[in-house]
Structure formats: C-alpha cells, structure tokens
Amino acid sequence: MRIHAELKKLLKRILFGLNIIAALALLIAYASVIINPEKIAFPAFFGLAYPYLLLVNIIFIIIWAINFKREVFISIIVIALGYTHFNNFIRFWNKDTGDHDFSLMSYNIRLFNHYDTESNSEKDIINYLKSNTPEILCLQEFYHNGPVSTVYRRFAEPVNKGYNVHRKFIRIRNDRHYGIATFTTYPVIARGDILHPNSASLSIYTDIVIDSDTVRIYNNHLQSFKLRSMERSLIEEIYANDEDDTMKELRDLSFSLKQGFARRAHQAKVLKEHINASPYPVIVCGDFNDTPISYTYRKIRKGLKDAFVESGSGAGFTYKGKYPSNRIDYILFDKNIISNGYTTDRVKFSDHYPITAYFKISD
Numbered sequence: 001m002r003i004h005a006e007l008k009k010l011l012k013r014i015l016f017g018l019n020i021i022a023a024l025a026l027l028i029a030y031a032s033v034i035i036n037p038e039k040i041a042f043p044a045f046f047g048l049a050y051p052y053l054l055l056v057n058i059i060f061i062i063i064w065a066i067n068f069k070r071e072v073f074i075s076i077i078v079i080a081l082g083y084t085h086f087n088n089f090i091r092f093w094n095k096d097t098g099d100h101d102f103s104l105m106s107y108n109i110r111l112f113n114h115y116d117t118e119s120n121s122e123k124d125i126i127n128y129l130k131s132n133t134p135e136i137l138c139l140q141e142f143y144h145n146g147p148v149s150t151v152y153r154r155f156a157e158p159v160n161k162g163y164n165v166h167r168k169f170i171r172i173r174n175d176r177h178y179g180i181a182t183f184t185t186y187p188v189i190a191r192g193d194i195l196h197p198n199s200a201s202l203s204i205y206t207d208i209v210i211d212s213d214t215v216r217i218y219n220n221h222l223q224s225f226k227l228r229s230m231e232r233s234l235i236e237e238i239y240a241n242d243e244d245d246t247m248k249e250l251r252d253l254s255f256s257l258k259q260g261f262a263r264r265a266h267q268a269k270v271l272k273e274h275i276n277a278s279p280y281p282v283i284v285c286g287d288f289n290d291t292p293i294s295y296t297y298r299k300i301r302k303g304l305k306d307a308f309v310e311s312g313s314g315a316g317f318t319y320k321g322k323y324p325s326n327r328i329d330y331i332l333f334d335k336n337i338i339s340n341g342y343t344t345d346r347v348k349f350s351d352h353y354p355i356t357a358y359f360k361i362s363d
Helices: 004-033 042-048 050-066 072-081 083-087 121-130 147-160 234-239 245-277 296-302 307-311
Strands: 090-092 102-108 136-146 165-171 176-184 188-195 204-209 213-221 282-287 314-316 329-333 337-344 355-361
Touching: 004 042, 004 050, 004 072, 042 245, 050 072, 072 083, 083 090, 102 213, 102 282, 102 329, 121 147, 136 147, 136 165, 136 213, 136 282, 147 165, 147 176, 165 188, 165 204, 165 234, 165 337, 176 213, 176 282, 188 245, 213 245, 245 282, 282 337, 296 329, 307 329, 307 337, 307 355, 329 337, 329 355
Parallel strands: 102 136, 213 282
Antiparallel strands: 090 314, 102 355, 136 176, 165 176, 188 204, 204 213, 282 329, 337 355
C-alpha cells in the first residue's frame, strides 16, 4: 500500500511539472503577438503551436477535474488570460448571410497542383467557383501556363464572364507564371502592387466602386516558411533519415521557420503602412502564412475587424495539408464596413480552404 501511495505521489509530481511547462508554453505563445520576430524569434515558435498547446492545457484541466485536484486552476487561469486569442480560433455563433450587399472570397489555390500529374485541380476549382461566384474573388498562388493575355479567356471567363481582372505575376520560365489575382464584377478605377524585395511574396491593391462607394481591396500572399520538401510530412521528413540527417533536418526546419517569421514581420510593417495611407475604406485578405497568435496578424489587423471573429462559427482552421492544420488565411475589413456572414468551405482542391465573407457598407 505504501509503495502504491508513493507511486501516486510521484505521478502527481510528474503531471504537475508537465502542466507547469504546458502553461508556461501557452504564456510564451501569448507574448509572440507583441515581440517582433525580426529581433527575437523564439516566442513565435510557440505562437505557431498555440492550438496544440491549448489542447494540451485542456487535457490537463480534464485530468485534474476528474481527480478533484486544485491544480485544475493552473491551466484554467492561463487559458482565461488568453481568452481573446481563443476567440480568434473558435467561435460559437454565426451571423445569417442573407442580408448583404456583396461577398468576397479568398482562396490559396496552390498553383492548381500543376506538379501533381494525377490532379485535375484547375478544372475542379473553375467548376467550384462557377457555382459559388462572389462579387470579389482573391486568389493566391495563382498559376497560368501560356501568354498572360489569355488569363481572361482561360480562367476568368469560364468562372464569370462579368469579372474584371487584376493580376500580378512573377515569370517562372517560358510562359509559366506564378502570382496572385483579384477578380471583381465591380468597376475597377485603380490598380497597384506592393513588391517585397528578395521574396516571391506579393501584395496587390484594387480600387473598386460599389454603388457610390470606393473600396480598396488588398490581396496578399506573405512569406512562406519555404520548407525544403512540402510534399512530405514532418514525421516522414524526420524518420526517413538516420540520426545525423534527422538533426540536420531539424536545424534546417528551425532556420526556415525563423527566417519566415522575420520576413513576414517586415512585410506586415510595409503592408500596414500602405493600408494606413489608403484614401478609401479597405478590405485586407489573403494567405498571411501566420496564425492569429503572431506578430504579423496583430500588426496587420490593428484598427481592422476580422470577418471570422465578427461573423464566423466553429474552428477557424483554413490550412489542412502535410503539416499541422492551422488558421493562416484571413479577411480583415474597415470599421465602415459591416460583416453579415462568414463561411469556410472545406473542399479539397488545395491545401487551403476557400473563405468567404458577406458585407454591407454602412451609411
């Protein structure tokens, strides 16, 4: 009996120690939104893992609650301190999408999976968009094979013959192009772009006229992590090699993540300065490649509303690929615009889900 009691005490101490580590990790994740990763990148790693750190802390709450232990308050207090961050990932209600003036969809289409010979993603996406035609469509990782002049005939016209096109491409080779594109049924009065030096990342802005109002749409694809082998899962990447190769993979992964955090932080600063100078109300959307628990998201969102937070429901995850699922795609908007609905359509034509927000312009 005495040995059994000692084992229980040892197990409790171990669980307590692990709970303290999990709680501290969650607190560090909270700090990642205010610490610029260009200067200190360490907290950003924890911010990236926030949903999973949150889950671990919830498990500890359940364990302590089942055993009626006061240690239950450790994770309860830490989660409560970050309640606003929790709201950025999970919402429990949804506004009706019936009363709106226009809709905007943002979708990273992953180059139509053009490197996958068994995929027919371009046809699937075109058919999907034909049945879900928003007034404003913002695509990231848009791929076009052929002269740029044929973009309308090959993509925009089959989706919606009334679309006006604004695209910005980086030439890959020959007539293969990569970039981002915005399509809209509204008149376009101005177009522009924000280039990020030494990066394939792009931002474009499109001034459109909705009735008598002018709105500026920012479509963004910010710095990716540039992981060496995106088609292999992290588990496969590690366990496919011997011990020395595994450590090298981990070092390479850490460097890629750190570099990605820092570059996105700088891009977010440049983008935010441009947004603040806009003469019109703005909608800012796209693939930020960062979570709501990040310096990048906090920097760009400041002064803007988040359509998912305002009108969404359920878990907000927008990425589901070879790496852990997370929320990295956003639709942010000016205070003069009202969000009356938000949806995440879990179709599997890309490693991202299309997200749509439904808007009214306030009087």
